[in-house]
Amino acid sequence: MMPKLLQQGVLSYQQRLAARIRWFVLILFMPVLMLLIFHFLIKENWAMVTAFSISLFGFLASYHFHQKHSDALSSLILLSSLYILYLLSLFAVSEGQQQIYYWVLVLPILNIFINRLIHQLVWLVILLIPLLLPSWFAEGGEFEGSYTNIAVALIVISVMLYFVKEFFLRSEQNIHHLNRELEYQQKIVDSSVPMLKMDLNGEITYASLAISRILGRSVSNIVGKNYTDLKLISLSNDPQVWLSERKFWGGILYSEVGPKSYWLDAMIRPEYDAFSNKTGYLLIAENITRQQSLEKQANHDQLTGALNRRVFDEFIFQTIEEFNRHKDPVCLVLCDIDHFKEVNDTFGHLTGDDILKEFYKIMDESLRQTDSLARWGGEEFAILLPMTNVDQALTVIEKLREKVEEHVWPKNISLTSSFGICQLQQGWSSKEWFEQTDNALYQAKDQGRNRVIVCS
Numbered sequence: 001m002m003p004k005l006l007q008q009g010v011l012s013y014q015q016r017l018a019a020r021i022r023w024f025v026l027i028l029f030m031p032v033l034m035l036l037i038f039h040f041l042i043k044e045n046w047a048m049v050t051a052f053s054i055s056l057f058g059f060l061a062s063y064h065f066h067q068k069h070s071d072a073l074s075s076l077i078l079l080s081s082l083y084i085l086y087l088l089s090l091f092a093v094s095e096g097q098q099q100i101y102y103w104v105l106v107l108p109i110l111n112i113f114i115n116r117l118i119h120q121l122v123w124l125v126i127l128l129i130p131l132l133l134p135s136w137f138a139e140g141g142e143f144e145g146s147y148t149n150i151a152v153a154l155i156v157i158s159v160m161l162y163f164v165k166e167f168f169l170r171s172e173q174n175i176h177h178l179n180r181e182l183e184y185q186q187k188i189v190d191s192s193v194p195m196l197k198m199d200l201n202g203e204i205t206y207a208s209l210a211i212s213r214i215l216g217r218s219v220s221n222i223v224g225k226n227y228t229d230l231k232l233i234s235l236s237n238d239p240q241v242w243l244s245e246r247k248f249w250g251g252i253l254y255s256e257v258g259p260k261s262y263w264l265d266a267m268i269r270p271e272y273d274a275f276s277n278k279t280g281y282l283l284i285a286e287n288i289t290r291q292q293s294l295e296k297q298a299n300h301d302q303l304t305g306a307l308n309r310r311v312f313d314e315f316i317f318q319t320i321e322e323f324n325r326h327k328d329p330v331c332l333v334l335c336d337i338d339h340f341k342e343v344n345d346t347f348g349h350l351t352g353d354d355i356l357k358e359f360y361k362i363m364d365e366s367l368r369q370t371d372s373l374a375r376w377g378g379e380e381f382a383i384l385l386p387m388t389n390v391d392q393a394l395t396v397i398e399k400l401r402e403k404v405e406e407h408v409w410p411k412n413i414s415l416t417s418s419f420g421i422c423q424l425q426q427g428w429s430s431k432e433w434f435e436q437t438d439n440a441l442y443q444a445k446d447q448g449r450n451r452v453i454v455c456s
């Protein structure tokens with residue numbers, strides 16, 4: 001079934017048609033009436049001047065009424081006022097102004113467009129009455145044609161016009177329906193698909209409602225800006241490449257709006273005109289924020305936000321596989337806050353939680369994007385340092401240890417941490433690697449804590 005919105009569209013089309021007809025009527029009748037008034041003024045025929053002046057006001061009033069209401073009653077009043085003019089004109093014709101007579105032919109034609117079918121027929125009969133009674137003005141008139149023939153001709157014209165009108169109305173309605181349907185679908189797409197159109201310089205020429213919501217800006221606030229102003233962060237390769245030679249870009253984009261963050265699985269492709277000249281770029285994206293947050297919940301530790309043990313295990317497994325193929329150095333680090341039990345016992349678990357969060361933050365900020373950091377157990381964290389040999393790892397972790405020691409902790413607690421580092425060796429399983437690293441951490445604890453030990 002057609003949406004209600006579209007059904008209403010038919011009505012609005014008819015209203016627009018009625019408005020056009022009203023203009024036509026106004027443009028047509030006003031000069032004719034003025035001419036008639038002047039004509040009878042010159043001839044000093046005051047009765048006719050008065051009659052036409054009154055009908056002019058009647059016509060204007062009914063026109064105004066029809067303009068405002070455009071319903072069956074208003075078209076009835078409008079046509080009635082025109083009918084009076086029509087009769088007056090016929091009367092004028094009978095006085096010898098037969099050339100004026102011809103404009104009344106317009107009236108049955110207007111009738112076709114203004115009224116519904118049943119009203120059209122009624123009006124046609126009313127309009128034809130004077131013509132079907134030739135004797136009414138044949139006495140004084142000089143008109144030599146057959147009034148009955150004119151009446152028949154008018155009926156034929158009316159019928160023909162009716163079909164012409166129906167034909168055009170139908171085809172226009174069909175086009176109108178299609179346009180409305182397209183508009184309707186466009187609105188749905190606009191409000192649900194994040195989209196941007198850019199010119200060759202990256203200036204935004206179109207933004208959908210969906211992307212405006214994601215970016216937390218109005219559409220008018222986005223259009224006209226440059227793509228770079230939107231601060232969409234790419235998690236893979238830089239989408240700016242589409243501004244250069246690349247034909248197509250696909251990847252994940254990330255946007256921070258206040259405390260909220262949004263994720264887009266986006267694609268940017270060039271657009272061309274009819275002559276295959278590149279005209280700009282189209283970005284179409286899928287909002288994957290929900291999936292991302294579900295994934296984040298499943299993969300991260302709730303307290304600190306670090307990766308959880310399950311995901312880290314997968315990383316370790318992949319890392320060993322890659323190491324067996326490429327032999328790139330990779331280090332595993334286990335770290336533990338020293339005497340953390342005392343912190344909990346003295347300051348309570350909530351303070352302990354805050355310290356764990358801060359401890360994670362310090363480490364996360366000190367490491368590279370490609371490093372992975374997971375919460376391994378209570379106050380124990382695991383770090384994976386790809387493309388890093390043991391000497392490089394020692395430098396990084398020693399700095400980290402110093403940072404922890406120097407940091408001003410809540411409630412001025414003095415805190416240190418111990419680390420065990422182990423570079424992956426050929427043929428090791430993940431279990432072996434962990435055991436070796438854990439041994440190094442154990443030694444660090446054993447040797448007095450607050451130190452970094454590399455496995456032997």
Ligand SMILES: Nc1nc2c(ncn2[C@@H]2O[C@H](COP(=O)(O)OP(=O)(O)OP(=O)(O)O)[C@@H](O)[C@H]2O)c(=O)[nH]1
Pocket residue numbers: 303336337338339340341342344348349350351352353356377378379445449
């Ligand atoms: N506040 C808080 N404490 C935790 C959490 N998980 C583990 N812990 C505590 O961490 C403490 C770990 O204590 P231990 O394993 O004895 O180690 P430690 O006191 O740090 O001593 P060393 O590791 O030998 O230096 C325990 O008191 C746990 O209750 C947590 O999520 N929040």
